[in-house]
Amino acid sequence: MPTTHTPPRTAAGTPYPRRWAAAAVMMVAALMDLLDVTIVNVAIPSIGRDLGASESALQWIVSAYLLGFAATLIVAGHLGDRYGRKALFLAGTAGFGLASLACGAAQSPGQLVAARAVQGVTAALLVPQVLGSFRTLFQGKERGAAFGMYGAVAGFASAVGLLLGGVLTDADLFGWGWRSVFLVNLPVAAATLVAGAVLVPATRERSAGRPDVLGGLVLAAALVAVVLPLVQGHANGWPLWGWGCLAAGVAALAALGVAEGRRRSRTVVPLLPARAFGLPAFSVGVLVQLLFSVGMQGFFLVFAVWLQGGEGYTPMQAGLVTVAFSVGGFVTAPAADGLAVRYGRLVLGAGALLMAGGFAWVWAAVEGSGPEHTGAWPLVPGLLVAGAGLGLLVVPLVNVVLSAVPGDLAGGASGIFSTAQQFGGALGAAVVGTVFFERLGSGADGFTEALGAAMPWVVGAFVLCAALCGALPRRATHPS
Numbered sequence: 001m002p003t004t005h006t007p008p009r010t011a012a013g014t015p016y017p018r019r020w021a022a023a024a025v026m027m028v029a030a031l032m033d034l035l036d037v038t039i040v041n042v043a044i045p046s047i048g049r050d051l052g053a054s055e056s057a058l059q060w061i062v063s064a065y066l067l068g069f070a071a072t073l074i075v076a077g078h079l080g081d082r083y084g085r086k087a088l089f090l091a092g093t094a095g096f097g098l099a100s101l102a103c104g105a106a107q108s109p110g111q112l113v114a115a116r117a118v119q120g121v122t123a124a125l126l127v128p129q130v131l132g133s134f135r136t137l138f139q140g141k142e143r144g145a146a147f148g149m150y151g152a153v154a155g156f157a158s159a160v161g162l163l164l165g166g167v168l169t170d171a172d173l174f175g176w177g178w179r180s181v182f183l184v185n186l187p188v189a190a191a192t193l194v195a196g197a198v199l200v201p202a203t204r205e206r207s208a209g210r211p212d213v214l215g216g217l218v219l220a221a222a223l224v225a226v227v228l229p230l231v232q233g234h235a236n237g238w239p240l241w242g243w244g245c246l247a248a249g250v251a252a253l254a255a256l257g258v259a260e261g262r263r264r265s266r267t268v269v270p271l272l273p274a275r276a277f278g279l280p281a282f283s284v285g286v287l288v289q290l291l292f293s294v295g296m297q298g299f300f301l302v303f304a305v306w307l308q309g310g311e312g313y314t315p316m317q318a319g320l321v322t323v324a325f326s327v328g329g330f331v332t333a334p335a336a337d338g339l340a341v342r343y344g345r346l347v348l349g350a351g352a353l354l355m356a357g358g359f360a361w362v363w364a365a366v367e368g369s370g371p372e373h374t375g376a377w378p379l380v381p382g383l384l385v386a387g388a389g390l391g392l393l394v395v396p397l398v399n400v401v402l403s404a405v406p407g408d409l410a411g412g413a414s415g416i417f418s419t420a421q422q423f424g425g426a427l428g429a430a431v432v433g434t435v436f437f438e439r440l441g442s443g444a445d446g447f448t449e450a451l452g453a454a455m456p457w458v459v460g461a462f463v464l465c466a467a468l469c470g471a472l473p474r475r476a477t478h479p480s
Contacts, residue, residue, distance in 0.1 A: 016201050023133075023138075033126070035160070037157075037425070039165040040181060060116075060231060066120060066425040067224060070120075072120070074416070075211050079211050089125075092122050133200070162319045168180040211268075211269055212260075222250075225246065280471060284468050285400070289424065293428060296428065307321060311374060332388045333390075337396050351390065352462050355389035369448070374448075397417075435454045436453065
């Protein structure tokens with residue numbers, strides 16, 4: 001069923017006058033989520049020591065947030081479209097603040113993992129309302145500028161998150177240590193909640209269908225069923241129930257896709273748009289997005305543990321090393337969309353190969369150091385190259401893929417991409433983290449051997465991304 005926007009306007013028919021102030025408020029709220037995806041990674045070793053967390057618990061601290069986000073995102077977007085975005089935005093912001101407080105106050109790994117899952121769910125409530133409101137509040141060039149602002153802030157958050165996590169953990173403000181990476185959200189959430197209630201207008205879609213809540217619950221259960229045995233398998237000796245759980249999760253995802261494809265109701269919005277998945281370019285693009293996230297989240301989880309546990313870096317020093325990766329991304333990201341319009345999939349394939357090559361450089365530098373400490377400088381060239389590949393692969397990926405998707409499916413297709421990104425990150429923390437911790441012995445040599453065992457999975461994910469890019473469209477749509 002087609003939907004139509006209900007842009008807020010004054011009595012004179014002019015656009016909402018405080019739309020840019022509202023956009024700034026919503027971007028600050030979204031920034032909390034964008035930072036929390038990476039800010040925790042550098043603090044993971046400190047969290048493990050302080051709470052006595054097991055290796056699987058460390059993986060869950062990362063994965064629980066991403067799974068909560070992935071499982072809720074699509075339904076939350078449809079709920080905002082149908083019932084109003086402002087209410088869900090404010091609820092998500094308040095919930096995120098309270099969940100952050102619970103994270104900062106956690107006294108056990110289980111409490112922290114549960115709070116992280118709630119954080120992910122509440123982040124998924126607020127983020128789609130930001131993007132949906134931008135589509136409604138802005139038209140023409142202003143809309144492009146608003147989404148450009150979102151992209152710039154997202155890039156900034158990814159770059160700053162790892163460094164900020166190290167700075168806050170090392171600073172030990174008020175004796176909070178790693179808890180600061182969560183508690184810093186409290187004043188931001190409180191201020192955003194007040195400003196949002198005043199400045200953000202109520203918007204929705206006039207003809208939005210009813211969200212498929214039951215399908216959303218099945219999706220959530222299936223995603224957890226896939227990740228659970230991968231994280232817990234090592235600690236439990238890879239029992240038979242784990243393989244059964246994994247098979248059930250995959251089967252549930254397949255069954256959900258079939259059921260969505262056969263749906264004939266015009267009042268319920270499909271959770272997984274079957275028409276989009278029928279397009280090879282879209283299906284391949286989702287797989288590229290998922291594999292990219294597997295490699296990214298998997299690498300930065302084990303890299304942070306290796307730097308601090310094996311090389312003796314402080315959290316802030318570990319964050320500083322990763323700045324090289326962010327610099328590489330900032331170099332290529334501004335030109336990526338323009339290049340993709342001209343060269344399409346070739347740009348994405350080159351980006352994936354650069355990421356594979358950059359991380360292979362890091363792997364070789366670690367292996368080449370032998371029993372000696374590697375040091376930061378041998379790692380920098382590889383991180384720079386991998387970051388440059390990130391800008392070429394991720395920035396234009398959705399644009400290239402959506403060039404093959406009908407316009408009426410673009411919104412739902414974008415939601416699937418975001419879900420694949422979050423789920424891929426959870427898979428990466430589970431798979432790469434499990435390989436790393438299985439090989440982890442004692443002392444620096446043990447950490448280096450463990451990283452060496454994990455890196456083929458990281459590099460392989462990006463090599464496979466590069467191969468799959470050959471099935472993507474030849475050109476992207478124009479950025480306008």
